[in-house]
Amino acid sequence: MTDHLPTPETGDAALTGALNSSFRVLRWLMVLIAGLYIFSGVFIVGQHERAYVLVFGKIAGLAGERLLEPGLHWTWPRPIAEVVRIPTERVQTVDSGTFWYKDEKAPEGQPAASPGTLRPGTDGYTLTGDANLIHSRWAIRYTVIDPEIVKFRLADLESILQRELDHAVLQCTARRAVDQALRTEIESLRGAVDAELRQRAEALALGIRIDRVDVLALAPPRQVTAAFASVIESEQDRSSKISAARAAAARSLNEAAGEAARLKSEGETYKRRIVAEVGASADYFTKVYEQYQKNPDIIAQTLLQDTLHRVLTSVDQKFLIHRNATGQQQLRLLINPEPQPLTPPARQ
Amino acid sequence: MKRNTLLLTAGGVVAALFILLQVLFTVREGEAVVVTTFGKPVRALTEAGLYVRAPWPVQRIYRFDNRVHTLEGAFEETLTRDGKNILVAVYAGWRIQAPIQFLERIGTVEQAERNLDALLRSQKNAVLGQFPFSALVNTNTAEVKFEQVEQQMLAAVQPEAATRYGVAVQFLGIRKIGLPESITEKVFTRMKAEREEIAERYRSEGEGEAIKIRAAADSQRNQLLAQAEAEAKHIRAEGDAKAAESYQVFEKNPELAMFLRKLEVLEGTLKKKSTVVLSTETEPFDLLQGDKALPKK
Numbered sequence: 001m002t003d004h005l006p007t008p009e010t011g012d013a014a015l016t017g018a019l020n021s022s023f024r025v026l027r028w029l030m031v032l033i034a035g036l037y038i039f040s041g042v043f044i045v046g047q048h049e050r051a052y053v054l055v056f057g058k059i060a061g062l063a064g065e066r067l068l069e070p071g072l073h074w075t076w077p078r079p080i081a082e083v084v085r086i087p088t089e090r091v092q093t094v095d096s097g098t099f100w101y102k103d104e105k106a107p108e109g110q111p112a113a114s115p116g117t118l119r120p121g122t123d124g125y126t127l128t129g130d131a132n133l134i135h136s137r138w139a140i141r142y143t144v145i146d147p148e149i150v151k152f153r154l155a156d157l158e159s160i161l162q163r164e165l166d167h168a169v170l171q172c173t174a175r176r177a178v179d180q181a182l183r184t185e186i187e188s189l190r191g192a193v194d195a196e197l198r199q200r201a202e203a204l205a206l207g208i209r210i211d212r213v214d215v216l217a218l219a220p221p222r223q224v225t226a227a228f229a230s231v232i233e234s235e236q237d238r239s240s241k242i243s244a245a246r247a248a249a250a251r252s253l254n255e256a257a258g259e260a261a262r263l264k265s266e267g268e269t270y271k272r273r274i275v276a277e278v279g280a281s282a283d284y285f286t287k288v289y290e291q292y293q294k295n296p297d298i299i300a301q302t303l304l305q306d307t308l309h310r311v312l313t314s315v316d317q318k319f320l321i322h323r324n325a326t327g328q329q330q331l332r333l334l335i336n337p338e339p340q341p342l343t344p345p346a347r348q
Numbered sequence: 349m350k351r352n353t354l355l356l357t358a359g360g361v362v363a364a365l366f367i368l369l370q371v372l373f374t375v376r377e378g379e380a381v382v383v384t385t386f387g388k389p390v391r392a393l394t395e396a397g398l399y400v401r402a403p404w405p406v407q408r409i410y411r412f413d414n415r416v417h418t419l420e421g422a423f424e425e426t427l428t429r430d431g432k433n434i435l436v437a438v439y440a441g442w443r444i445q446a447p448i449q450f451l452e453r454i455g456t457v458e459q460a461e462r463n464l465d466a467l468l469r470s471q472k473n474a475v476l477g478q479f480p481f482s483a484l485v486n487t488n489t490a491e492v493k494f495e496q497v498e499q500q501m502l503a504a505v506q507p508e509a510a511t512r513y514g515v516a517v518q519f520l521g522i523r524k525i526g527l528p529e530s531i532t533e534k535v536f537t538r539m540k541a542e543r544e545e546i547a548e549r550y551r552s553e554g555e556g557e558a559i560k561i562r563a564a565a566d567s568q569r570n571q572l573l574a575q576a577e578a579e580a581k582h583i584r585a586e587g588d589a590k591a592a593e594s595y596q597v598f599e600k601n602p603e604l605a606m607f608l609r610k611l612e613v614l615e616g617t618l619k620k621k622s623t624v625v626l627s628t629e630t631e632p633f634d635l636l637q638g639d640k641a642l643p644k645k
Binding site for chain 2: 059126228230282305323
């Protein structure tokens with residue numbers, strides 16, 4: 001029996017062996033943890049982003065080399081260092097609906113009713129220079145050019161941009177009449193807002209480049225939409241009346257030009273004809289005159305009889321009236337006779 | 349011995365980390381930190397980096413976001429110099445200028461915004477009361493004093509925000525201008541009346557313009573035709589004058605000339621579809637009278 005009982009020496013050896021194994025495991029565990037810690041400092045900067053590394057809170061790297069490009073990088077893990085990612089290069093957009101109204105929910109199948117007023121804080125609008133009200137919606141497209149400013153100097157760039165956009169819209173609208181803002185000078189208004197916003201962004205050093213300001217929508221208040229439509233309609237009516245008058249005027253002038261040309265042409269024709277005719281008569285006279293001088297009676301009679309012959313040959317109806325026994329000649333003409341009623345042709 | 353060394357190293361590392369965490373702290377970019385000793389602010393740090401402090405409870409640190417924040421005041425009524433009741437909302441960009449003062453007077457960003465809102469409101473009312481409504485809204489751009497109004501508000505807010513709260517107001521602007529709800533209804537009535545007037549003007553302008561255009565065209569047409577008629581008359585007169593030159597030859601025997609002319613006219617006028625009534629005494633129809641027409645021997 002005693003052979004199977006452990007001696008104190010064998011117990012110490014077993015404990016020592018167990019402790020040695022534990023320390024070995026612990027040592028390897030420490031090495032593994034240290035390795036994992038070092039490896040956790042590896043990070044990737046994506047295609048549409050850049051990154052800063054803050055070492056003990058401060059941006060690491062020399063000026064001009066602080067911004068890390070896309071790719072694989074390593075830095076000390078937390079709490080020594082921290083990676084701050086920033087979206088860049090992509091054009092970003094901020095919309096503003098501050099000056100737009102809130103649509104009322106209409107009952108099923110019915111159009112939304114237009115309220116009689118605009119509620120402050122709910123329905124947005126701007127005042128125009130002539131104290132009218134208009135609604136508008138705007139958007140800015142911008143690119144970040146200095147991420148350090150955007151990330152570490154400004155708490156919320158979009159919030160600033162939205163307010164600056166509203167500020168620019170308010171200022172530029174307040175200088176224009178309602179018709180200019182809504183119809184005739186929309187592009188000018190957009191350009192003015194764009195210019196004002198660029199100037200403010202530069203003055204405030206926001207670290208961005210304004211690419212473009214867009215007008216998404218411009219409209220009169222719903223309460224006066226019909227009145228505005230009536231103006232547009234009457235303007236078109238005016239344009240169509242003026243266009244019709246211009247067309248009629250052009251037509252009339254063209255006709256007059258044609259008539260004038262015709263009159264001149266007739267004058268020219270008359271001139272040529274009369275000159276030719278008289279010339280021909282003169283020639284004829286000269287030729288006849290030579291013969292006439294030799295035998296005036298015969299020439300005259302011959303000419304007369306020849307003329308009568310030609311004339312009477314071509315005449316349709318010829319009447320010869322003979323003097324009666326009393327020496328009188330009578331000719332009775334029925335002038336303007338009563339129209340005879342038409343009689344249908346007799347049946348065969 | 350080897351085992352003891354390993355244990356001591358591990359324990360030493362853990363102890364060192366604990367101590368370092370107690371005495372070291374960082375100030376991050378865009379952050380302001382105030383260090384207090386037994387509750388009294390002793391140091392303000394705005395430069396990013398690693399700093400040392402006495403461990404808690406001796407020293408404590410307070411962190412603030414030191415970036416530019418935006419604040420928007422309420423959209424509420426105010427009076428202009430000419431007594432117009434309007435609604436105005438003003439926004440401002442601010443950041444912590446004096447962290448210790450900020451900690452002592454305010455303590456949090458939310459509280460700072462509440463205090464700044466009150467300050468903005470009072471200065472907004474004071475400044476807008478010095479300007480007429482037309483300085484904000486006017487088609488005559490020379491009379492619009494937007495920038496001046498905003499500059500005056502900013503100049504009034506900045507020193508007070510700095511001395512009272514340790515805050516620098518960096519920019520300020522008017523974001524919204526509106527009218528009380530009841531007034532908007534009256535504005536709509538006016539806008540409708542204006543639109544109707546404009547619509548009527550357009551209609552009458554159209555008719556007037558059309559009449560003018562037609563009248564001008566008629567006048568031009570008449571002028572053109574009159575000119576053309578005059579020219580045609582002149583041309584005909586030229587023809588007559590030139591023809592008259594040929595008449596001189598007729599002076600040799602005017603009777604013969606007239607006789608020939610009559611023959612010409614007779615032939616020219618009596619053509620087809622004419623009816624001629626003649627006496628049998630007219631030559632050569634006198635032949636029909638028998639012996640009377642025979643030549644005398």
